[in-house]
Amino acid sequence: MSLVIGLTGGIGSGKTTVANLFAAYGIDIIDADIVARQVVEPGSAGLRAIEEKFGPDILLTDGQLDRATLRAAIFSEPVLKEWLNQLLHPMIREKMQADIMQSRSEYCLLVVPLMVENNLQTMTDRLLVVDVEEALQIARTQQRDQVDAEQVRNILASQATRQERLAAADDVICNNGNGDDLPQQVAALHQQYLALAGLDK
Structure with a gap:
């Protein structure tokens, strides 16, 4: 490593x-902002969990996460923001760790x-x-x-x-x-x- x-x-x-x-x-550069996008790409466990929680309206027509809608949904709801952080932070950390292990x-x-x-x-x-x-x-x-x-x-x-x-x-x-x-x-x-x-x- x-x-x-x-x-x-x-x-x-x-x-x-x-x-x-x-x-x-x-x-090798491992960028948390890029990793944060990767863990909610179409087909990812992260995006599936978000869709189950917020419903299909949270997706754009091409199946990508509608970030603006998600931001608006959690903006005035601390509980939802906390839920999202609990979901994504471990995924982001795990992916960064995997990328570090693969660094050459x-x-x-x-x-x-x-x-x-x-x-x-x-x-x-x-x-x-x-x-x-x-x-x-x-x-x-x-x-x-x-x-x-x-x-x-x-x-x-x-x-x-x-x-x-x-x-x-x-x-x-x-x-x-x-x-x-x-x-x-x-x-x-x-x-x-x-x-x-x-x-x-």
Whole structure:
């Protein structure tokens, strides 16, 4: 099994950019957001359970999960949201674990936005946090998602604080600049991780 490096950061921190830089070195990327979609694909046990609970209207005409309808259904119903989390979180964790076992690169990157919040760093050997100032997070997310600052602040409030993430981190990438220095930061960490995996010969 590969050395597992966890990658996390708040919204708008640049996790995807950083993950792509590691991928350029041939490192396997296991992305929780992608896994979360895979466990509810047509034909999956996850989707069958959701359809049984919410009825056929929860599906689009092509048999895919209607995410907007599901979001609306659980938005004002904490009990349903809890049911969904109880169903999907173990499935997502199991699939991520299976993907880690199948990884063939020198080490693999487990990308989880809510890593610290859900205590998923227990699945990793080291935790890498992409750190960014809050004002920048707000500005970048507003620009990317075309939403107002208030909405971004609400999302930030539901996530771990910068301090909580940094306290859990083994390694930190600072992304307060324009991103020009990210390749150098990733290159240095890549060498460090190869050394940890015993492959820096």
